[in-house]
Amino acid sequence: MSDLPIKVPGTSPVTPDTPATTATPTNRLEKKLAELATQGRKALIPFIVAGDPDLRTSQAIARTILHSGADILEIGVPFSDPSADGPTIMAADARALAHGTSIVDAFHLVRELRAETQKPILFLLYYNTVVQMGLDLFFATCRDVGVDGIIVPDLPLEEQDEVGPIADSHDVIITRMVSPLSGPRLSELTVNGRGFVYCVAALGVTGERSELSADLSTFEMAVRAVSPIPRALGFGISTPDQVRELAAGWDGIIVGSAIVRRIGEGHAAGLNAQQLADQLGIYVSSLREALDEGTLAALQGG
Amino acid sequence: MNPAQNTPATSKPGRFGPYGGRYAAETLMPALLELEKAYKEAMADPSFIADYQRLLRDYAGRPSLFYHAERLSSELGTHVYLKREDLNHTGAHKINNVLGQVLLARRMGKKRLIAETGAGQHGVATATAAALFGLTCTVFMGAEDMERQALNVYRMELLGATVTKVTSGTATLKDATSEAMREWTRRADDTYYVIGSVMGPHPYPTIVRDFQRIIGDEIREQCQATYGRLPTALIACVGGGSNAMGTFYPFIDEPTVRLIGAEAAGEGIDTPRHAATMAYGKPGVFHGMHSLFLQDQTGQIAPVYSISAGLDYPGIGPEHAWLQHTGRAEYAAITDLEAVEAFAWLARQEGIIPAIESSHALALLRKMAGEFKPDDIVVVTLSGRGDKDVAAIQAYQQDHGLLLTDNREE
Numbered sequence: 001m002s003d004l005p006i007k008v009p010g011t012s013p014v015t016p017d018t019p020a021t022t023a024t025p026t027n028r029l030e031k032k033l034a035e036l037a038t039q040g041r042k043a044l045i046p047f048i049v050a051g052d053p054d055l056r057t058s059q060a061i062a063r064t065i066l067h068s069g070a071d072i073l074e075i076g077v078p079f080s081d082p083s084a085d086g087p088t089i090m091a092a093d094a095r096a097l098a099h100g101t102s103i104v105d106a107f108h109l110v111r112e113l114r115a116e117t118q119k120p121i122l123f124l125l126y127y128n129t130v131v132q133m134g135l136d137l138f139f140a141t142c143r144d145v146g147v148d149g150i151i152v153p154d155l156p157l158e159e160q161d162e163v164g165p166i167a168d169s170h171d172v173i174i175t176r177m178v179s180p181l182s183g184p185r186l187s188e189l190t191v192n193g194r195g196f197v198y199c200v201a202a203l204g205v206t207g208e209r210s211e212l213s214a215d216l217s218t219f220e221m222a223v224r225a226v227s228p229i230p231r232a233l234g235f236g237i238s239t240p241d242q243v244r245e246l247a248a249g250w251d252g253i254i255v256g257s258a259i260v261r262r263i264g265e266g267h268a269a270g271l272n273a274q275q276l277a278d279q280l281g282i283y284v285s286s287l288r289e290a291l292d293e294g295t296l297a298a299l300q301g302g
Numbered sequence: 303m304n305p306a307q308n309t310p311a312t313s314k315p316g317r318f319g320p321y322g323g324r325y326a327a328e329t330l331m332p333a334l335l336e337l338e339k340a341y342k343e344a345m346a347d348p349s350f351i352a353d354y355q356r357l358l359r360d361y362a363g364r365p366s367l368f369y370h371a372e373r374l375s376s377e378l379g380t381h382v383y384l385k386r387e388d389l390n391h392t393g394a395h396k397i398n399n400v401l402g403q404v405l406l407a408r409r410m411g412k413k414r415l416i417a418e419t420g421a422g423q424h425g426v427a428t429a430t431a432a433a434l435f436g437l438t439c440t441v442f443m444g445a446e447d448m449e450r451q452a453l454n455v456y457r458m459e460l461l462g463a464t465v466t467k468v469t470s471g472t473a474t475l476k477d478a479t480s481e482a483m484r485e486w487t488r489r490a491d492d493t494y495y496v497i498g499s500v501m502g503p504h505p506y507p508t509i510v511r512d513f514q515r516i517i518g519d520e521i522r523e524q525c526q527a528t529y530g531r532l533p534t535a536l537i538a539c540v541g542g543g544s545n546a547m548g549t550f551y552p553f554i555d556e557p558t559v560r561l562i563g564a565e566a567a568g569e570g571i572d573t574p575r576h577a578a579t580m581a582y583g584k585p586g587v588f589h590g591m592h593s594l595f596l597q598d599q600t601g602q603i604a605p606v607y608s609i610s611a612g613l614d615y616p617g618i619g620p621e622h623a624w625l626q627h628t629g630r631a632e633y634a635a636i637t638d639l640e641a642v643e644a645f646a647w648l649a650r651q652e653g654i655i656p657a658i659e660s661s662h663a664l665a666l667l668r669k670m671a672g673e674f675k676p677d678d679i680v681v682v683t684l685s686g687r688g689d690k691d692v693a694a695i696q697a698y699q700q701d702h703g704l705l706l707t708d709n710r711e712e
Contacts (some may be wrong), residue, residue: 080602081471081588083480084327084487090470102600127325127587132601154325154587175329181490185332203329204488 027171029120029148029195031070033230033251042295043196043252044069044288045232046259047124049076049092050109051101053263057273058096061263064277066117073113074151077106077125082127084153086207089258091264103129103138106144107175115144122175124151125158135163136274137258139170149173149195176229179203180219190227196252197227206264207257208235212246220249240290247294248301255287303590311497316504319627321620323592324503330483333490336337338505340410343510350405356400358516362391364398366517368524368681372668373651380674382667384531385521385683387545394686396427398497402513404431407494409586414489415439416452418482420447420475420541421612421659422454423686424498429463431496442482444474447611449659453690467692472605472625475541475615478590499542500619505591507619514548521681522552534678537670538610538685539662540580540633541613543622550631560632563622564666566608567635577606579618580626580633593620609638609698612659612686640665642698645688646706657686658695 007052012231025031046065052058066073078096083087103125110121130138131153142150149172153266155163160174165172175191178186179200190197201216202209213219216233233246234254243253262283266276310498315338316322326334326597344350358364367386376383381439388396407415415432417439419425425441441458445467458465471477486495500507500514518536524652525533535692538546540563553559568576576582588603596616598602608614625631636644641658644665649655656664663682674680688695699706 004417081476081480083589084481086484097602104600126601128595128597128601128603131587132584132597132599153327154590156324156326156328156331158331159323159325179327181329181332183332189328200329203490205484 006219027148027173027194028118029072029081029122029173032120033196036071037230037251040295042070042247043230043232044284044291045072045074045234045252045254046070046284046287047074047076047254047256048076048259048263049055049089049096050106051078051096051099052260053095053267055101055105055109057267057276059112060273060277061280062109062113063116063279065284066113068281068284070119070186072120072122072252073123074124074256075106075109077103077123077129079126079129082126084205086205086257088208088261089206092260095264095267103133104186107147110147111145120148120174121146122149122151123147124153124170127152127155130163135166139167142172143170147172147276149175151175151177152196153177178223180213180215181300186222187226190223190229193227193229196230196232197223198254199223199231199233199250200235201233206235208238208261212236212242219250240286243287244290244294246295247291248298253287253291259283280290312607318621318624319625320509321591321593321627322504322507324589324590325587326503327345327486327487330490330503333486334434334505336410341406341505341509343475344406344409350409353405354402357405358398361632362397362401362672363389364516365524366390368521369529371567371652376701377651378668378671379675379676380671381452381677383525383681384654385517385549385554385681387517388660388684388687390447392423392427392430392560392640394423394427394657394688395514395548395683396424397430398516398548399484399498399513399544399708400424400427400475402429403494403496403509404428404435404437406436407437407496410494412492413437414493415496416442416482416485416493417498418442418475418478419498420478421610421657422447422451422458422690422691423612423657425463425465426457426461426588428498429458429461430497432463433461435537440466440485442466442468442478442485444472444478446473447475447478447514448692450587450611453675454529457534473663475611476603476606484591499544500547500621501542501589501591501593501617507591507621510544511535511547514544515551517545517548517683518552520551521549525679525681529679531679532556532559533681534674535562535680536683537562537564537663538683539564539659540618540622541566541577541610541614541615541659543619545683547619550625554625554630561625561627561630562666562670563631563637564632564662565633566610566662567615567637568609570605570637571635575607576635577616578606578635579616580622581635583616583618587619591617591620594618609694610658610662611639612657613662634666634669636662636665638698639702640669642695642704642706644667644668645691645695654684655688655692656684660685661688
């Protein structure tokens with residue numbers, strides 16, 4: 001399953017002569033995406049919050065998730081007022097902040113994980129966290145510790161004039177985001193993008209949704225038509241069935257709230273770090289399996 | 303009305319020096335761009351301006367009075383004028399901005415309004431305009447503020463609005479604003495978000511300022527008509543800063559006019575329980591804007607406190623941050639106690655019960671009185687009336703053993 005020989009239709013925009021990826025990439029995220037494209041595989045991108053429910057447990061969960069089929073790990077840096085997030089991730093941020101988890105702890109967590117993994121690690125954070133640390137110090141630390149890219153919901157492309165070149169100089173990717181409402185903005189938002197473009201599947205904040213938008217295939221085709229980089233879908237995806245179904249159209253799948261909810265419930269039920277990690281490992285494995293099945297089915301169907 | 307006039311040097315649209323900007327989720331960017339375009343077109347359309355001015359006159363009751371407070375004047379030894387925004391329909395300056403934005407919402411074909419509210423005045427104004435225009439309306443309000451301002455909650459419900467209780471974070475204006483933004487993200491296609499202050503992502507700080515500048519424009523005209531000269535100083539309270547921005551804006555290019563903002567010192571700036579953003583805030587990015595915020599070293603937004611739900615906010619509109627930065631305006635912090643005393647002082651001296659927010663501006667006038675000469679003209683913007691605060695002030699008086707209601711006859 002891990003070695004599909006043929007390129008999957010739909011990953012064609014990632015061609016070797018795409019300007020952003022002409023040279024052999026040095027960034028782990030770009031390397032991983034190129035490798036997956038060559039293998040005809042899709043990226044599974046789980047999300048956890050640093051320090052949720054505590055640092056030691058989130059480290060155990062991260063490690064297990066990375067061994068359970070995750071290609072890329074997205075780590076949320078907790079913020080007091082996460083305005084793009086729904087109740088599940090708000091609660092996780094509050095759990096992490098209750099014992100003072102800071103950006104320093106999040107970097108420490110990545111440093112520890114780097115002792116055993118070279119898979120790409122991204123931060124999801126709000127821009128004030130970057131601003132308060134100082135742009136130069138923040139991106140230098142990302143590079144030093146091994147954070148390959150960041151996702152910043154409140155930093156639109158229009159506000160990246162100052163921060164973009166600094167991130168580039170440290171080879172840290174600022175992930176572009178697009179939504180079903182981006183419409184005519186899609187091509188300017190994806191051109192010169194690096195890594196993957198984060199496609200917001202549903203309007204509103206993060207959170208599980210039992211049914212995804214019926215217009216997802218329209219959105220998928222619109223992004224595919226313009227994006228020179230792989231497309232990862234996030235917001236609202238929670239079940240293996242959804243993942244299996246989405247595998248055909250997208251290059252990567254991001255699962256956040258569904259994981260974070262399980263961490264919150266397991267913690268509330270009194271599970272210890274290892275039990276929580278094991279439980280999350282089983283869940284992420286099921287997502288992996290679904291993603292690979294969906295990818296294969298699309299190949300055979302096509 | 304010319305929105306471009308007086309705009310400070312900016313590097314990009316929506317910037318006030320380094321402050322401002324549009325730090326919004328991509329899901330909201332198309333809606334913000336659509337709003338900016340619709341706003342520019344509306345402001346260039348004489349029929350839109352005429353509709354707005356007619357509503358201000360016939361519905362809100364403008365121009366508001368420029369009242370010579372003679373007893374305050376003789377006590378303080380200078381000419382004190384009150385700009386009576388408390389006499390507007392719905393009892394505060396908030397209606398000026400809401401009427402403009404709701405006209406804009408109608409022009410854009412939006413059927414549903416959402417708003418955040420702290421003291422409830424902006425929520426009431428939005429619920430009022432929604433009723434007037436036949437639009438549905440949901441107001442987000444912190445649980446703590448719903449308790450402090452129960453009367454305004456009921457007013458909004460009477461007007462047909464849904465009040466959604468926000469329990470996250472500190473359950474105050476900051477959290478109500480975050481929740482309104484979340485809701486807008488869900489429904490940006492059919493929903494217009496009526497922001498109540500000169501804050502948030504561009505173009506809101508500009509829109510709200512332009513719809514509030516009527517306060518300063520009238521002061522200018524009324525002062526000229528009475529004295530044939532400009533006022534010496536303007537004093538207004540600042541939470542997000544909309545009544546102050548509306549008061550100051552037409553005078554920014556008049557260097558002889560002092561612009562003075564009163565922010566909330568809560569229980570004192572030497573305690574952690576205050577909302578003195580101008581004194582203690584650091585530059586940062588939150589709620590869509592680059593401005594000053596009360597926050598910790600790593601950028602977590604601080605829990606803030608003021609007796610006044612309308613000033614209980616950890617940030618400030620970006621144009622105020624710039625006015626302070628350049629030294630064009632000055633800001634001072636007023637404690638709960640000083641504001642409560644000024645509340646009682648105005649009631650007793652002039653027969654006017656001011657909002658607890660506006661009482662911060664009155665308290666600052668009282669503290670600064672020694673700086674003004676007999677010929678000076680000092681204008682305080684009375685942003686709202688105090689009926690909504692009476693119960694809270696009564697409780698404060700009892701808790702703190704104050705004597706605010708001694709009767710002179712006895």
